Amino acid sequence: MTPPLRLSVLDLIPVRSGQSSAQAMSASVALARLADRLGYERYWFAEHHNMPAVASTTPPVLIASVATQTDRIRVGSGGVMLPNHAPLVVAEQFAALEALAPGRIDLGIGRAPGSDPVITQLLRITGPTADVDRFPDHIGDILALLHPGGAALRMTSGNEYTVHATPSAGGVPTLWLLGSSDYSAQLAAQLGLPYVFAYHFSGDGIERALELYRTGYQPSEQHPTPQTFLTLNASVAPTEDEALSRALPQMRAMARMRTGRPLTALETVEASASAPTDTAVTEHVEAMRRRWVIGSPDAAAEAIRDLSTRYGVDEVMISPISGSREDEPFDGAPGREQTLELLAGALLTDSASSRELSASLP
Numbered sequence: 001m002t003p004p005l006r007l008s009v010l011d012l013i014p015v016r017s018g019q020s021s022a023q024a025m026s027a028s029v030a031l032a033r034l035a036d037r038l039g040y041e042r043y044w045f046a047e048h049h050n051m052p053a054v055a056s057t058t059p060p061v062l063i064a065s066v067a068t069q070t071d072r073i074r075v076g077s078g079g080v081m082l083p084n085h086a087p088l089v090v091a092e093q094f095a096a097l098e099a100l101a102p103g104r105i106d107l108g109i110g111r112a113p114g115s116d117p118v119i120t121q122l123l124r125i126t127g128p129t130a131d132v133d134r135f136p137d138h139i140g141d142i143l144a145l146l147h148p149g150g151a152a153l154r155m156t157s158g159n160e161y162t163v164h165a166t167p168s169a170g171g172v173p174t175l176w177l178l179g180s181s182d183y184s185a186q187l188a189a190q191l192g193l194p195y196v197f198a199y200h201f202s203g204d205g206i207e208r209a210l211e212l213y214r215t216g217y218q219p220s221e222q223h224p225t226p227q228t229f230l231t232l233n234a235s236v237a238p239t240e241d242e243a244l245s246r247a248l249p250q251m252r253a254m255a256r257m258r259t260g261r262p263l264t265a266l267e268t269v270e271a272s273a274s275a276p277t278d279t280a281v282t283e284h285v286e287a288m289r290r291r292w293v294i295g296s297p298d299a300a301a302e303a304i305r306d307l308s309t310r311y312g313v314d315e316v317m318i319s320p321i322s323g324s325r326e327d328e329p330f331d332g333a334p335g336r337e338q339t340l341e342l343l344a345g346a347l348l349t350d351s352a353s354s355r356e357l358s359a360s361l362p
Contacts, residue, residue, distance in 0.1 A: 010319040235293075256281060
């Protein structure tokens with residue numbers, strides 16, 4: 001009997017050559033509706049700025065849109081990059097989202113800026129932001145502000161002043177800390193919060209981070225035991241060759257970023273296949289191919305189960321990175337949809353059957 005495994009989705013809203021932001025967002029909304037129907041656990045939007053191939057700049061706006069067009073899936077941020085925002089604004093946004101979709105909102109928070117130094121400076125001079133050195137304090141502020149009782153401030157006069165993220169909260173979003181370092185793991189453990197390791201970005205150090213998190217965990221009222229999962233890039237197709245060809249546009253984009261090449265909208269599958277050879281880019285692509293899950297449904301399911309077992313997680317968040325062919329519609333993402341459908345067929349169906357069988361056993 002196959003042990004249950006939960007699957008979730010991380011979406012950066014990829015933008016391919018010739019595609020508008022409106023079309024890319026329409027494709028992602030359709031993908032979220034599909035994930036909802038297929039039984040995925042949660043659907044998160046990342047926060048990135050000023051990248052020609054990424055349209056996920058404002059997670060709260062995207063979460064609100066998807067929450068109103070889905071029925072059961074949890075929706076959240078993966079994550080809100082806290083140094084770019086005032087803690088009160090983040091708390092107000094997610095308290096409003098929780099009111100719109102009670103019991104379905106996740107607030108994933110990261111410490112990185114999610115942008116280049118120019119954009120980071122632009123954010124700081126054009127609006128309220130948070131001091132990265134006070135990250136732990138600001139996490140505490142957000143937790144207090146989201147609490148139905150609000151946060152109490154002591155004025156210089158000695159009087160108390162109470163601040164609420166929303167006037168009459170009926171529930172609280174689940175707050176997760178995101179990261180790929182010892183720092184975020186230790187802070188999540190100290191605060192008694194769920195933790196996500198960004199394996200899709202860098203798998204280095206995951207064993208140590210999860211060990212630090214689990215051994216140092218301080219139980220909290222909301223989370224008496226540690227809870228964690230990892231994110232993972234995946235391209236799944238009926239054959240390994242198709243999965244690899246659909247993964248190549250995203251791999252080449254990541255390789256260009258890591259080698260300092262100019263960033264562009266994502267190439268099509270055909271453009272990636274015919275691109276001139278670049279030794280540095282090819283080396284990065286080969287390294288990614290070894291770490292990402294790229295293959296047929298059975299092979300991909302086995303790789304995901306192996307990762308889940310190796311790191312002791314019962315949930316894996318998939319970033320479906322399958323690219324588009326030139327003749328595919330701009331307002332859809334057939335490759336990404338195929339990845340979610342094939343993984344659901346290989347993993348979620350078995351898990352659901354296992355749970356039903358377990359419930360029926362004496």
